[in-house]
Amino acid sequence: MSRSSMTRLKFGWNLGRRHFSTDRPATKVVLLHFGFPRTEFYAKDFLFKRALLYYNVPKRIQQFIPTTLMSNDTVRRCIERYGERESFEATVNGLSKEVETSLNRLVPEYGQISVSSLFYFDDLSGTFQDRVNSILRERSSHIVFMPLYSHFSNSLSGALIRLVAQQIEESTIPLSGSKDNSQRFLPNSDISFRVSLIHRWNSHPMISQFWRTNLEDKVKQFEGVLFVAPVVVEIFIKNTGFYFLSFQRGCGNTEYRHSVWANCERVMSDLGHPVPWKIGFYNSWDDWPIPIACGK
Structure with a gap:
C-alpha cells in the first residue's frame, strides 16, 4: 500500500x-x-515483533535478529509482578x-x-x-x-x-x-x-475527571503531586535497500510531552487545591531502543 x-x-x-x-x-x-505478554517466552516474542515494527526491519534480515537476547532482569521482574495481577x-x-x-x-x-x-x-x-x-x-x-x-x-x-x-x-x-x-x-x-x-482523545474531560475523582480526597494530605508517564521516542527510518538506519528525534516526541503536560494542568486546575506538581517520564519495560536515559 x-x-x-x-x-x-x-x-x-x-x-x-x-x-x-x-x-x-x-x-x-x-x-x-x-x-x-504474561510469560518470559511470550515476552521474547513480543519484544522481537515490537522491534520489527518499531524499526521497520526488512523481511530479508529479520531472521538475523537474535530472539534469545530479548530478555533481561528487568523484563523477568516485570513479568513476575504482572503474573500476580489480573x-x-x-x-x-x-x-x-x-x-x-x-x-x-x-x-x-x-x-x-x-x-x-x-x-x-x-x-x-x-x-x-x-x-x-x-x-x-x-x-x-x-x-x-x-x-x-x-x-x-x-x-x-x-x-x-x-x-x-x-x-x-x-x-x-x-x-x-x-x-x-x-x-x-x-x-x-x-x-x-x-x-x-478516534485517535486523539487526550483532551477529553473524562481523563481529568478520572484523576480528580481519585485525588480530590487525598491531595490535601500531600505536599505535592508527581505525575508519571512513559517515555515515547520517535524515530525516522531510512531504508537503503540492503540495510536500514534509525535516527532518534530527541528523547520523546514534543507533541506527546506537551499533551501529557496539558492534561496534568487540567487535573490540577479541576482540583482547585494549590499544591506543587511535577511530571516524571519513565522508560517502559518494552522501550526501544533499550536503554533510554531521559527525564524531566
Whole structure:
C-alpha cells in the first residue's frame, strides 16, 4: 500500500451520525492496544515483533535478529509482578463492557452499539490481519477504531492505525460514488460499512475527571503531586535497500510531552487545591531502543 493511499484512508475516517446501512447492527467500536505478554517466552516474542515494527526491519534480515537476547532482569521482574495481577486483556474486556453499556444508554440515536478489544500481540487468536478481517465481516454498518493510548504518538497509536489502515486497504474496496474512502465493501460479498477513527482523545474531560475523582480526597494530605508517564521516542527510518538506519528525534516526541503536560494542568486546575506538581517520564519495560536515559 502506498503512503498516499494510507493517508487518504486515514483522513477519510470521519465520525458522524449517518449510517451507511440501517438494516444491520449499527456501530462497532474497537479498542486497539498492543497488549502485554504474561510469560518470559511470550515476552521474547513480543519484544522481537515490537522491534520489527518499531524499526521497520526488512523481511530479508529479520531472521538475523537474535530472539534469545530479548530478555533481561528487568523484563523477568516485570513479568513476575504482572503474573500476580489480573491480565491486561481481562481488564480491557471489562472496560469494553462498561463503555458499551454507557454508550447504549447515553447515545441511543446511534442504534445498537457493541464494543470489543483488539490486541496486536495475541498469537493465540490468529494473526492481527485475520482478526481485523473478522471484525470487518461482522456486518456492522459503522466500525470505529480507537487506540487506547490517549496521548498520540507515532510509535504507539500511529503504528496501530497504520496496521489497521493497511489491512482495510488490502481487504476492502471504496464504495463507488462515495465522496471519501470511509465507505467500504468487501469484494465478492454483500458486506459494506463505514469506517471511522478516534485517535486523539487526550483532551477529553473524562481523563481529568478520572484523576480528580481519585485525588480530590487525598491531595490535601500531600505536599505535592508527581505525575508519571512513559517515555515515547520517535524515530525516522531510512531504508537503503540492503540495510536500514534509525535516527532518534530527541528523547520523546514534543507533541506527546506537551499533551501529557496539558492534561496534568487540567487535573490540577479541576482540583482547585494549590499544591506543587511535577511530571516524571519513565522508560517502559518494552522501550526501544533499550536503554533510554531521559527525564524531566
